[in-house]
Amino acid sequence: MRRLKILLIAGARPNFMKVAPIYSEMKRRADEFEPLIVHTGQHYDASMSDAFFNDLGLPEPDIHLGVGSASHAVQTARIMTEFEPVVLEQKPDWVLVVGDVNSTIACALVCAKLGVKVAHVEAGLRSRDRSMPEEINRILTDAISDLLFTTSQDADENLKAEGVSPDKIRFVGNVMIDSLLEHLKLAEDSAIRQQLGVNEGGYGVLTLHRPSNVDDPDVFRGIANALVEIAKKLRIIFPVHPRTRGRIEEFGLADELSRAGVQMIEPLGYLDFIRLYSGARLILTDSGGLQEETTVLGIPCITLRNNTERPVTIELGTNVLVGTDPDKIIRAANDVLEGTGGERQSSIPPLWDGRAASRICDELVQVQ
Numbered sequence: 001m002r003r004l005k006i007l008l009i010a011g012a013r014p015n016f017m018k019v020a021p022i023y024s025e026m027k028r029r030a031d032e033f034e035p036l037i038v039h040t041g042q043h044y045d046a047s048m049s050d051a052f053f054n055d056l057g058l059p060e061p062d063i064h065l066g067v068g069s070a071s072h073a074v075q076t077a078r079i080m081t082e083f084e085p086v087v088l089e090q091k092p093d094w095v096l097v098v099g100d101v102n103s104t105i106a107c108a109l110v111c112a113k114l115g116v117k118v119a120h121v122e123a124g125l126r127s128r129d130r131s132m133p134e135e136i137n138r139i140l141t142d143a144i145s146d147l148l149f150t151t152s153q154d155a156d157e158n159l160k161a162e163g164v165s166p167d168k169i170r171f172v173g174n175v176m177i178d179s180l181l182e183h184l185k186l187a188e189d190s191a192i193r194q195q196l197g198v199n200e201g202g203y204g205v206l207t208l209h210r211p212s213n214v215d216d217p218d219v220f221r222g223i224a225n226a227l228v229e230i231a232k233k234l235r236i237i238f239p240v241h242p243r244t245r246g247r248i249e250e251f252g253l254a255d256e257l258s259r260a261g262v263q264m265i266e267p268l269g270y271l272d273f274i275r276l277y278s279g280a281r282l283i284l285t286d287s288g289g290l291q292e293e294t295t296v297l298g299i300p301c302i303t304l305r306n307n308t309e310r311p312v313t314i315e316l317g318t319n320v321l322v323g324t325d326p327d328k329i330i331r332a333a334n335d336v337l338e339g340t341g342g343e344r345q346s347s348i349p350p351l352w353d354g355r356a357a358s359r360i361c362d363e364l365v366q367v368q
């Protein structure tokens with residue numbers, strides 16, 4: 001049988017842990033697959049990119065487009081301009097895009113126009129909030145992909161409701177959880193808790209980077225006020241995303257937060273971050289991936305958003321949506337700390353079992 005040549009697209013931080021298990025499974029099945037990693041350069045800081053490649057055991061990307069940061073239109077256009085000649089030269093059998101970042105839609109669109117088959121990993125998730133750039137990326141990528149790999153059954157339903165033919169949809173599970181389960185043990189070697197001087201269960205972890213939360217000064221100040229209150233009871237460790245770092249400086253929030261006991265640190269690598277959040281009493285976040293990771297590990301997750309594209313983390317997992325109202329955030333944290341929220345019995349969603357990448361490979365071989 002001819003080997004399938006696959007281009008795997010990695011652009012931004014949340015892509016890397018999704019690409020890694022697919023890449024290593026394809027390398028393991030080298031008689032069936034020839035995978036190449038294309039890094040668009042959407043994220044480029046060592047802490048946002050290289051650290052993840054190292055921790056995940058990924059090699060240097062085979063192809064680097066080096067696009068960097070820019071407005072949405074410019075970044076998307078640059079990725080397309082740089083990626084098109086790569087596709088023409090490499091002539092892949094399939095291009096795999098993951099997640100919902102600008103690199104995802106940009107590369108999918110190039111393929112659709114060239115008539116090259118593209119598969120979307122993590123398809124069908126919908127927040128139904130079109131003010132989120134990721135929601136636009138998700139809807140458009142799904143509309144033009146040839147094969148849609150889903151993480152949960154609600155995603156299958158969303159796609160069918162949008163008129164997608166069921167024979168394009170494959171419910172395979174969650175590749176990000178493949179990575180988590182594979183690295184959980186390895187992460188125990190991380191010294192991050194000792195470095196920060198925290199003990200299991202004695203701290204909270206905060207991540208914040210959605211433009212809707214950090215770019216609006218009133219919203220960010222409201223969240224900061226809630227954090228100041230929560231930090232009176234629980235020390236909070238806050239690895240700060242580069243976008244958020246800029247806003248903290250611009251809005252002058254750094255002193256107030258650190259005085260209150262919110263400890264701002266640099267973004268962490270994959271293993272250090274697993275080690276940190278896996279020992280937390282609670283997580284406050286606006287990240288998509290962390291809602292899923294906390295569900296699998298059974299850690300209380302308070303999501304600072306009004307909606308989620310991952311409802312399974314609420315139905316089966318530990319996630320609660322509280323939005324950005326400071327009182328609601330404080331109440332949700334108190335519920336966890338005082339045990340008055342009713343201990344949420346979380347269960348692991350179907351097929352989040354560490355074998356999603358293997359199912360993706362099986363499907364790609366079968367559709368030929």
Ligand code: UD1
Nearest residue numbers: 012013014042043044045048069100101102133134242243
């Ligand atoms: C992007 C994704 C978002 C994802 C997030 C995870 C889109 C539309 N957004 O948002 O879905 O959740 O990544 O991190 O694709 N910057 C650096 N160094 C870097 C990268 C970015 O300093 O390596 C700074 C730049 O000033 C840039 C800003 O962060 O302008 C935002 O980066 P960008 O990739 O545009 O969006 P994110 O907010 O990271």
